[in-house]
Amino acid sequence: MSLRVALLTLLLVFSAMALVQSRYQERRLYAEMEKLEKTSQKLQSDIENMQVQRLALGTPARIDALVRDRLGMVPIRPNETLQYSKGSSQ
Numbered sequence: 164m165s166l167r168v169a170l171l172t173l174l175l176v177f178s179a180m181a182l183v184q185s186r187y188q189e190r191r192l193y194a195e196m197e198k199l200e201k202t203s204q205k206l207q208s209d210i211e212n213m214q215v216q217r218l219a220l221g222t223p224a225r226i227d228a229l230v231r232d233r234l235g236m237v238p239i240r241p242n243e244t245l246q247y248s249k250g251s252s253q
Contacts, residue, residue, distance in 0.1 A: 219225070230236040
């Protein structure tokens with residue numbers, strides 16, 4: 164009988180330790196999951212901000228201003244164009 168009680172006590176202690184270990188693991192994994200979700204939300208926000216910036220950088224008005232300022236390009240004026248008609252040789 165004493166062996167049986169000792170065995171049951173030992174099993175009870177091991178199961179209690181296993182329960183504590185599993186609860187600890189659960190809390191650790193939950194904290195990690197929360198951290199990853201927060202990181203995911205921040206990355207999603209960054210993606211949305213970059214998409215807005217990309218759209219703003221690609222507007223025709225901005226590109227026009229850049230080519231005028233940095234490259235010195237200007238629109239072609241009608242008196243600067245040459246027209247060739249078919250069949251004419253020049």
